[in-house]
Amino acid sequence: MSVPKLCGIETEYGIFIQGATSSNPFVASRLVLSQCEEAGPLLKRQQLKEARLQQISRQYQQMSRDWQDVRAADTGIPDVELLGSGEGSYPSTTYYGSGYAASSGYGAGYAGEPAEGTYQPISEETYMAAYGWDYSSLMLPNGSRFYIDHAHPEYCTAEARLPRQIVAADKAGEVIVERCRQRANQRGSLAEGQEIAIYKNNSDHKGNSYGCHENYLLSAGLYEDLIKRKMHRTLRVLVPFLISRAIYIGAGKVGSENELSAAGYQLTQRADFFETIMGLQTTHNRPLINTRDEAHAGKDDYRRLHVILGDANMAETSTFLKVGTTQLVLMMLEDNALPLNFTLDDPIEAYQIISRDLTFSQPLPLDAGGSITALEMQRQYLSAAQTYLDAKAGELDDATLAAFREVCAAWGDTLDKLGRDWRLLSKRLDWAIKRNLLERYLAGQNTSWDAVIEWELPLELTMDIQRGQANSLEDLQRALRRLPGVRGQYVERYLQRHQLDLRQYWAQREIYFTLRRLDLEYHDIRRGVDARSTGIFYRLQASGAVERMVSDAEIDHYVQFPPDDTRAYLRGEMIRRYGEHISHADWSELAFREAFSSRDTYLVMPDPMALGRAEVAELLEGAQDLQSLLYALRGLARGTDRR
Amino acid sequence: MSDQNQIFGGQGMVNAGGINADLGSTPTDIVDDVLSDFFGPSQSVPVETIGGATEQRPELRTVSSEEFVRRFRQETGE
Numbered sequence: 001m002s003v004p005k006l007c008g009i010e011t012e013y014g015i016f017i018q019g020a021t022s023s024n025p026f027v028a029s030r031l032v033l034s035q036c037e038e039a040g041p042l043l044k045r046q047q048l049k050e051a052r053l054q055q056i057s058r059q060y061q062q063m064s065r066d067w068q069d070v071r072a073a074d075t076g077i078p079d080v081e082l083l084g085s086g087e088g089s090y091p092s093t094t095y096y097g098s099g100y101a102a103s104s105g106y107g108a109g110y111a112g113e114p115a116e117g118t119y120q121p122i123s124e125e126t127y128m129a130a131y132g133w134d135y136s137s138l139m140l141p142n143g144s145r146f147y148i149d150h151a152h153p154e155y156c157t158a159e160a161r162l163p164r165q166i167v168a169a170d171k172a173g174e175v176i177v178e179r180c181r182q183r184a185n186q187r188g189s190l191a192e193g194q195e196i197a198i199y200k201n202n203s204d205h206k207g208n209s210y211g212c213h214e215n216y217l218l219s220a221g222l223y224e225d226l227i228k229r230k231m232h233r234t235l236r237v238l239v240p241f242l243i244s245r246a247i248y249i250g251a252g253k254v255g256s257e258n259e260l261s262a263a264g265y266q267l268t269q270r271a272d273f274f275e276t277i278m279g280l281q282t283t284h285n286r287p288l289i290n291t292r293d294e295a296h297a298g299k300d301d302y303r304r305l306h307v308i309l310g311d312a313n314m315a316e317t318s319t320f321l322k323v324g325t326t327q328l329v330l331m332m333l334e335d336n337a338l339p340l341n342f343t344l345d346d347p348i349e350a351y352q353i354i355s356r357d358l359t360f361s362q363p364l365p366l367d368a369g370g371s372i373t374a375l376e377m378q379r380q381y382l383s384a385a386q387t388y389l390d391a392k393a394g395e396l397d398d399a400t401l402a403a404f405r406e407v408c409a410a411w412g413d414t415l416d417k418l419g420r421d422w423r424l425l426s427k428r429l430d431w432a433i434k435r436n437l438l439e440r441y442l443a444g445q446n447t448s449w450d451a452v453i454e455w456e457l458p459l460e461l462t463m464d465i466q467r468g469q470a471n472s473l474e475d476l477q478r479a480l481r482r483l484p485g486v487r488g489q490y491v492e493r494y495l496q497r498h499q500l501d502l503r504q505y506w507a508q509r510e511i512y513f514t515l516r517r518l519d520l521e522y523h524d525i526r527r528g529v530d531a532r533s534t535g536i537f538y539r540l541q542a543s544g545a546v547e548r549m550v551s552d553a554e555i556d557h558y559v560q561f562p563p564d565d566t567r568a569y570l571r572g573e574m575i576r577r578y579g580e581h582i583s584h585a586d587w588s589e590l591a592f593r594e595a596f597s598s599r600d601t602y603l604v605m606p607d608p609m610a611l612g613r614a615e616v617a618e619l620l621e622g623a624q625d626l627q628s629l630l631y632a633l634r635g636l637a638r639g640t641d642r643r
Numbered sequence: 644m645s646d647q648n649q650i651f652g653g654q655g656m657v658n659a660g661g662i663n664a665d666l667g668s669t670p671t672d673i674v675d676d677v678l679s680d681f682f683g684p685s686q687s688v689p690v691e692t693i694g695g696a697t698e699q700r701p702e703l704r705t706v707s708s709e710e711f712v713r714r715f716r717q718e719t720g721e
Contacts, residue, residue: 317662426668427668428666436674440671531680536677
């Protein structure tokens with residue numbers, strides 16, 4: 001029988017400081033992480049010494065001078081508002097700022113976009129609050145990891161077995177990040193009018209994408225097969241599954257990116273950013289199958305499949321389907337119970353076609369000839385999964401069997417509704433919830449996606465025309481002609497060919513960026529007490545317009561506690577009870593610095609399924625002290641050693 | 644049964660939410676309320692044709708020259 005497909009989700013959150021010039025996401029991310037009270041004793045130890053603080057102060061002074069130099073050479077409009085960068089790559093100096101701000105302000109409850117000239121630079125006090133401590137990674141008592149991945153706050157859930165657990169743990173991560181954001185805004189020494197905003201999405205709409213990666217435990221044998229020895233299985237089964245699941249896991253996005261054709265609205269945030277089939281990299285030339293071979297477990301027995309092509313989900317059922325169906329497919333692959341072959345002629349192109357196909361009827365050419373739609377592919381995966389579960393009924397424990405039967409039920413119901421009318425899923429799936437919202441807005445403007453698609457390219461090509469320069473038709477025509485190169489000439493020809501009226505330019509631009517703004521604000525993670533302090537998704541959820549998979553009590557449980565039935569239980573409980581003695585914490589080992597030893601004592605946990613509550617709770621409760629506990633765990637932990 | 648199994652329904656399947664086959668679509672009044680909250684009392688952002696006066700400031704992104712050339716060729720076949 002296959003290895004249980006434990007899963008953890010790592011989410012890179014988009015972040016920026018509203019109301020700040022040079023909204024440095026590094027500063028913002030560190031401010032947020034520094035407020036992680038959930039880390040307990042691990043966080044308290046990290047204040048820097050005075051000499052280091054003085055060095056950081058000098059660093060700020062230099063940066064401040066650099067910022068002034070940049071601004072002096074700029075247009076006078078707030079500069080370099082960064083929502084984030086690509087999965088750890090350094091941020092590019094693309095602009096984020098004022099484009100999203102409609103006349104009513106930034107929206108989503110923020111106090112409003114400051115008028116031009118009211119932006120404040122990041123103060124030295126803010127900078128010191130961000131850099132005056134020395135940790136960029138925290139393991140928490142709930143077994144998860146909260147850290148900074150270059151310019152992003154990133155949260156990775158503890159390894160868990162069942163889809164509902166994983167959904168609750170993912171939402172618990174959101175809660176922790178949001179609490180830290182709130183504390184950072186209250187105590188993070190930000191200037192008046194500045195506020196950190198955080199989004200659980202995957203794109204800053206400026207060509208930068210950041211990921212939401214899933215990590216699945218595989219047997220070493222399956223990993224070797226998929227990545228090294230039998231890659232035909234990857235192309236036949238795994239790649240087609242991962243790209244076709246976009247029809248229910250996509251988070252939805254307005255427009256296209258990465259130099260691809262106009263989309264209007266597409267199912268996924270990420271499909272535009274994938275350019276190759278397999279590869280080690282995650283920040284450029286992104287591969288559908290990432291080959292990063294970091295097991296975080298005993299490598300002879302286990303490996304980790306690092307799935308990087310999915311979207312970050314707000315909707316619980318989208319996450320539930322994302323991990324549940326993928327776990328099932330990996331179980332079937334490991335048990336050699338998936339006799340399908342959907343090798344696509346061009347998987348990269350197919351992913352982009354699927355993302356743009358709002359009818360689910362676009363045929364995808366197969367390598368062997370013929371074609372198939374994403375929906376039909378998914379129906380066949382589901383059918384195989386149902387057969388597999390029936391065959392495994394006697395082998396799987398009751399909880400696992402029930403959990404994956406529930407996945408199949410949800411999967412089947414979702415595919416059935418996709419085949420009938422997507423609106424039936426406008427409470428369930430992210431892209432459908434968002435699309436419903438956006439289409440309501442479009443209806444209010446008496447327009448449609450067709451118009452949005454037609455105007456997308458000319459609008460994108462003319463973004464450097466400023467309103468104040470082109471209020472009349474003649475001024476707008478002159479502004480087009482002043483664009484560098486032949487761009488203006490091209491836009492005029494495009495407008496003629498598509499019979500678009502230039503007099504509609506500003507109206508269409510307003511609509512386009514309002515759509516993008518709504519798209520962004522859907523991913524705002526705030527859950528406040530009123531509409532102004534709550535993001536769009538959570539306003540819809542509070543109104544009963546979003547299907548729930550887990551309760552708030554289940555989410556709260558995972559804010560505090562690790563999963564019971566994996567090694568995350570021991571990791572989390574050791575951090576909770578003995579965090580002040582821990583010198584190093586990682587997924588598969590903890591190091592303790594103790595008075596009884598001049599060297600660190602390591603607790604090594606190579607088996608992700610071991611050391612759960614059933615195995616170690618009694619030892620934890622009965623331990624007299626850390627030394628005796630580590631001694632008692634030595635036998636259980638299979639590799640506890642003193643280095 | 645552990646605390647966690649009680650929460651996640653290891654045996655009894657405590658269904659805190661879950662799949663509803665009769666889900667239905669979202670009532671438009673809820674979406675309208677959310678949009679109304681979002682845009683403020685004016686219900687929506689102003690949409691005007693040329694000559695109107697909004698305070699909307701432009702998005703500052705520009706398309707790269709390479710991207711422009713590529714799109715130009717794609718669109719015109721040149």
